[in-house]
Amino acid sequence: MIALSDEQQAIVDAPLAPLAVVACAGSGKTHTAVHRLLEIRRRLGDGRGRVALLSFSNVAVKTFRDTYHPLAQTLPQGAARHRVEIDTLDGFITTNLLRPHAPRTMGCNRTPFLILGTEPFLQNKDFQFWAQPATGAAFPVPRSDIGDVIANFRAGAAQFEYRKHKALVPINNGPTVVARLGKIGGYTHSLGQYWALRTLQCQPLILAALARRYPHILIDESQDIGTLHQAILTQLAAAGSQISLIGDPHQGIYDFAGADGHYLARYHHQAGVLAYPLTRNFRSVPSIVTLANALSERNDTADRAAPGLPNGGYFIGYKKTERDKVIVAFQAAVISAGLSLARSAILCRGRAMADSVAGTDAPMGQGLVKLFALAAVLRDRRQDYLAAFIAVAGCVVGLLKNPPDGLLASISQPARFPEARPLRREIWKFARDPDTGLPGTSLLADTQWHPLLTTRVKALLQRLQKEFGLVPADHLGNKLAKTELPHAPLMSVPDLATEPQEVLRVDTVHKVKGEGLDALLYLVEKGHAEALLSGVDTELGRIGYVAMTRARNLAWVGVPANALSVLRPALIVRGFVEVGAT
Structure with a gap:
């Protein structure tokens, strides 16, 4: 266009x-x-x-x-x-407010830095948020969940809540802890917005x-x-x-x-x-635009003409234990429609289901070794090198003695911290290369993968100390213990008869918002399907709408087989066609 x-x-x-x-x-x-x-x-x-x-x-x-x-x-x-x-809007806020002007409002004497939850200073009890549910006792917010401390602005005042299991739990000491973090220059993505607003007000x-x-x-x-x-x-x-x-x-x-x-x-x-x-x-074929109109009660028009090959919205039942069969069928449909598997994806409502479908939901090991194992699976099973790199970077920071504040943010955000490029390059080399860096997932976890991991991580830390002055933590052996690693590969070889042979992207709907995909398979639970069919008045319904409107040509919805008889009439009314129906 x-x-x-x-x-x-x-x-x-x-x-x-x-x-x-x-x-x-x-x-x-x-x-x-x-x-x-x-x-x-x-x-x-x-x-x-x-x-x-x-x-x-x-x-x-x-x-x-x-x-x-x-x-x-x-x-x-x-x-x-x-x-x-x-x-980005947050980048604009950071550049124009947070870094140059917020220190005066925050009461700190340094450039503010982004907190990611792995920083050792968060162990200080002064930085502990406490969530207070409507019923029951208050409980501490895990330090690693500090990014889930959400600031909102309602009725002219700031409110702080802990996002847990898709619900918001009030925090009873929010202003106090936020102010303490502010005095040392620390902020999260959400708290950065709070400090930007306070800077404009003050x-x-x-x-x-x-x-x-x-x-x-x-x-x-x-x-x-x-x-x-x-x-x-x-x-x-x-x-x-x-x-x-x-x-x-x-x-x-x-x-x-x-x-x-x-x-x-x-x-x-x-x-x-x-x-x-x-x-x-301009993105979708007419049948998908018609489907989107039915879901949203809009009356938009399609710019594209209908192609001669199969297209539109379809639904199919699946059993959780046989999801791979549905994925194989979807891949076959994508190919038969002349579409690209590389420009197609499997979408899920939440990260837990996406990780389960992708096979990254139960990495082996414990602590940092478990995170290294997850990075290896992300790289080798999903070819998600960026996610693997970020996981490895988090491990490296966790293996340092007194790492500089904001180090993980500087490693993982190249556009904001170009000065960290040499350090980032070293970690990238380690994360992407199974021969000289993070070992491959086909090795036996306890007797092959772990010894290589330990040796190579220690060598990496020595290089980082020599070149960048980053000192390794004490007792590395304890931090890199092989606890809970089995005598089996981290990732098994696919079953050639029943498992997908080409790696399809698996992601959440939130991650693909703004994109266009040749084809998609939206795997849902019964409640997700019901919300999709009910329209866009709820967040879950809008998530379903976003999923469907990513598709250029083909949109499949995978619904639980035990709910198919209940959902089938509504799916057909909305414009979906059952896979295999004549």
Whole structure:
């Protein structure tokens, strides 16, 4: 899709005012947002203000940048084409508020750093959060779960809760512990948003300067804006920034942060905000667009024509013990439809089911050895080298004596910490190479894999000490014990008759939001299927909608066999066809 549609062109040509763009799935939101950014920059001429285009994933940001820079060459010389900022919303907050200005509000004398939950200083009781359920005694939040301490902004005040089993449990000492962490410069992703808001509230001169610097801010995937983001944007808008939102309210699937799509859906009611629609789906075949309309009660149109090969939405029953048979059938359907397995995926509602399907749910071993084993399985079974690298990086940090604050974040976030590239390269080499680094999963875990792991990890730590001054912890043998490793390979050889032969991507729906897939298999429990069929009024229903609308050509839903007779009529009414039906 190169030329802009009439709806897209109307958005690009709209007055320089705040916009609320409510779009359907696959409607070219990215394409539209970049062209709107270009047009705003052109109209501002050599004005010193910057235009920000923000989203919620690094993948989207890369796409924005790759699209904008060639287009920017068409701008006149005086249009200050470089005065744009393309980043994630949290990256924008970190760059413009957290690092330069939040220390004054936090009460620390250093640049704030991201906490990931493995830092030794979290063992200090002063940094212990306590969750207080409605009934029963308070309990400590595990240090490793600090990323699940969620800050929200409701009724004009900050609230802190622990996200546990998809529920939010109030924290009874939230402000106290958050303030203590702030004094040493520590924050999590959620607490970073809290400190950014506090900085704007406590430093009005910074707020005014930021609004002058960014007179126009466009936010893609705006259904993901949570309560703290809303409060920050409200402050900026009141100070003079024009905030434009673009997204699909039916794809708001982060209820725990208040990101349920309602803010975007209601934004056009605010004074001065202009409403625009995007109703043409460029991604999916007509049968999938019809299915999406039935689920969301929209009336969008498909740009594509129906292909001659099998396409659309299908359902199939499965037994948990025989999931591989369904996956094999799905692979065969993808191939027969002329689609790419590499651009297809198996999707699940939650991480536990995704790990079970991928075979990474029960790594062997204990402690850091268990995490090394998980990294090996991620690499060898799923070819997920990035996840394996992050797991190995966490292990390495856990094997150091007094690692620097924020070390794991600097290793795992190359865009934010380019100075850590040499260290990152060493760990990458170890994580990806089974011959010289992290041993392969076909080895016997206790007698072959573990001795190699121990020897190679110690050699890696020696190199890191020599080259980067990172000192290994004491008693490495205890930390690398082979407890609970069996006399068997970490990963068995697939059964050639019944197991899938080509590795399909297995992920959660949340991880593929914003993507397009040739084909997908959405494996659900009965409750997930019922929510999908009930529409988009609940988060679980919206998750199902997001899953279905990722598909370009083929969308399968795998439902439990023991619920198939109950679900079949509703599936057919919604537009799904049973696999194998004539």
